[in-house]
Amino acid sequence: MDKEKDLVLVGDSAFAEVAYEYFTHDSPYRVAGFSVERAYLKRDRLCGLPVVPFEEVEKHFDPARHCLHVAVVYTQMNRLRERLCREAKAKGYPLASYISSHAFVWRNVVLGEHCFIFEKNVVQPFVTLGNNVVLWSGNHIGHHSTIEDNCFISSHVVISGYARIGANSFLGVNSCVSNNRTLGRDCWIGPGITIAQDVPDGSLFNLEKAVPSKVSSLRFFKIAG
DSSP, rough: OOOEEEEOOOOOOOHHHHHHHHHSSSSSSEEEEEEEOOOOOOSSSTTEEEEGGGGHHHSSOOOOTTTEEEEEOOOTTTTTHEEEEEEEEHTOOOOOOOOOTTTTEOOOOEOOOSSSOOOOOOTTTTTOOOOOOEOTTTTTOOHHHHOOTTTTOOTTTOOTOEEEEOTEEEEOOOOOEOOOOOOOOTEEOOOOOEEEEOOOOOOOOOOOOOOOOOSHHHHOOOHOO
8 A cells, every 4th residue: 555644653552553553554654653742752672763752753754744543542541542632733744544454344433533443343334423432343333323523432342323432432342322312421331231211421330340150160060171
């Protein structure tokens, strides 16, 4: 794939490394370097490229010639990613999105800026995604649904038709939102949770941690150790 645009990735965590792979091998962007806030700067190279302080990133990578993507996860209910996007725009950087070539995104889906859509996502007709939305791999986003700004949808989540996910919310792996349901802003939906009713702002749903049985799996299935 021909590279048409240069890109700076903000972050140096696992997500930043993953983002480097996707942008490098499945996008028109050429990653030029990384940037991290000075207080968290631990190294000066990543993936063979320079890592520079975010406070002075524009001195190293000209905003007139580079786009930027903030490759951090849902820290502080997505507020860290939201803040860094806002500060990058104030520095003059256009914000880049990534949409996997192995995702299914219907033709009339409305996409905000600075989204990251991994492989095997199905985004059906008439869906709206706000700004700064991450869809990790393997989700189903049902028709006519809306995901507001700064949301993080992890893997294998089902959001049924006509649902609305409020800004700055997080949905854990294998969670599900029934059709015609609304989640308020700043909701945390833990792994495996099914939402079958409307949910107010700031709601937290989390299953109890699994407790191992006192009987071992080998003993339960009568297998010799």
